[in-house]
Amino acid sequence: MTTVRAALQRGMQQLAQANTAKQDDTSRLDAQLLLAHVMGIERALLYAYPERELTAEQEAQFFALIARRARGEPVAYLLGHKEFYGLDFIVDHRVLIPRPETELLVEVALQQIRTRLSGGQTPIVADIGTGSGVIPITLAVEEPRLPYLYACDISAEALEVARLNCERHHVASRIRLLQGDLLAPLPEPVDVLTANLPYVGTEEMAQLAPDVLAYEPHLALFSGPKGLALLYRLLDEAQQSATLKKDGVILLEIGYQQREPLQRYLHEHWPQATLTVLRDYAGWERVLQIAI
Numbered sequence: 001m002t003t004v005r006a007a008l009q010r011g012m013q014q015l016a017q018a019n020t021a022k023q024d025d026t027s028r029l030d031a032q033l034l035l036a037h038v039m040g041i042e043r044a045l046l047y048a049y050p051e052r053e054l055t056a057e058q059e060a061q062f063f064a065l066i067a068r069r070a071r072g073e074p075v076a077y078l079l080g081h082k083e084f085y086g087l088d089f090i091v092d093h094r095v096l097i098p099r100p101e102t103e104l105l106v107e108v109a110l111q112q113i114r115t116r117l118s119g120g121q122t123p124i125v126a127d128i129g130t131g132s133g134v135i136p137i138t139l140a141v142e143e144p145r146l147p148y149l150y151a152c153d154i155s156a157e158a159l160e161v162a163r164l165n166c167e168r169h170h171v172a173s174r175i176r177l178l179q180g181d182l183l184a185p186l187p188e189p190v191d192v193l194t195a196n197l198p199y200v201g202t203e204e205m206a207q208l209a210p211d212v213l214a215y216e217p218h219l220a221l222f223s224g225p226k227g228l229a230l231l232y233r234l235l236d237e238a239q240q241s242a243t244l245k246k247d248g249v250i251l252l253e254i255g256y257q258q259r260e261p262l263q264r265y266l267h268e269h270w271p272q273a274t275l276t277v278l279r280d281y282a283g284w285e286r287v288l289q290i291a292i
Contacts, residue, residue: 002059005050007035011066018070030075034065037079072211084134087141090164094157095132096220101280102196105253105287106138108278112192112249113143123191124245126150128182128234131220133162133175135194140171152178152185155219182230183237189245195234196253201227227255232265235290239270250290259285266290 002010011031036043038061039054054062065078076082076097081090084098085106091097109125116123122145127136130151140149153159159177166172178185200221205213212221223230231252238244254262259277266273273290280286 001053001056003050004035004039004046004052004054007054007059007062008032008046011035011062014063014066014070030069031066033075034069034078035062038062038065073215074211077215085138085142087134087138087169089132089134089137090161090168091132092161093215094155094217095161096216098132098134101282101284101286102135102253104278104280105194105196105251106135106142108287108289109135109139109192109194109251110142112251113139113146116191117143117145121191122147124150124188125192125194126152126186126190128152128193128195129154129197129220129230130162130177131158131196133165133177135196136175137162137165137169137171139194140174141169146174148174148176150176150178150186150190152180152182154179154181155217158217158220182234183241183243186243189242189248191245191248193238193244193248193250195231195250197230197234198223199227199231199253199255199258201225201255226258226261228258228261228265231258231262235262235266235270244292246292248292250288250292252288252290253286254288256284256286259288262288 008031012027015027015030032043032046036046038058068078074097076091077093080092081088082098085103089098113123113125125139125146130136130153133151136149136151140146151162156179159179162177166175198221202222203225238250263275266275273292276289277285278287
């Protein structure tokens with residue numbers, strides 16, 4: 001029988017040989033995560049009991065996952081879940097894998113929501129392009145004073161994943177899932193509008209990591225040559241409709257080169273809007289806050 005130590009060593013070697021990871025530490029972490037997942041234990045226990053033997057079924061499952069990872073399939077899809085803002089979310093090929101930089105968008109949204117709550121207002125909140133639902137679900141969990149939030153997506157498959165995550169975090173009664181294009185599904189004006197829309201340009205396709213390009217849904221990644229098409233369209237819809245209440249705010253996650261074109265666009269099409277740009281922990285301009 002194969003021991004934990006031997007399985008990890010062989011798994012790390014296979015990943016390193018496949019060039020899945022550029023660093024040994026990443027190969028090691030991937031192998032640890034996959035083996036802990038197969039065995040149903042915490043990762044730390046792998047090294048607490050290195051001579052523990054795997055069952056034949058566990059060994060087969062582990063090396064099947066290693067083979068898929070060696071071909072480039074993201075670890076989050078292999079595990080079926082991903083942590084975001086301290087919460088665990090179901091993810092699969094129907095949705096984009098949550099990124100840690102999106103936590104900034106959640107933090108800014110919580111500030112906006114809590115400012116309104118402190119002022120005696122219960123804000124209406126909506127997330128556009130919700131995917132797996134990490135943004136509205138995290139907001140609902142972190143701020144139980146919100147009676148309900150809207151979560152919109154054009155993809156019925158993505159909304160099914162969001163529904164599972166709503167149930168997982170016990171907020172299904174408070175998250176209203178709506179299928180449709182951008183702002184069209186919203187039934188009422190909102191105070192806080194969040195959106196982590198696709199913002200990668202099709203011309204940047206070759207710059208993406210191979211596992212992202214090959215496995216994550218392109219519908220959730222790309223938005224025209226410069227990645228701005230959906231952002232422009234969302235701003236147009238918000239400006240031309242009654243989607244936002246007076247003193248409402250839009251919070252957009254943006255790419256590192258998109259602040260200037262979006263500022264120009266807003267200056268021309270929505271001159272009364274006030275813009276604030278916030279940087280993520282890596283120093284990149286990440287969230288565009290638009291106050292009306």
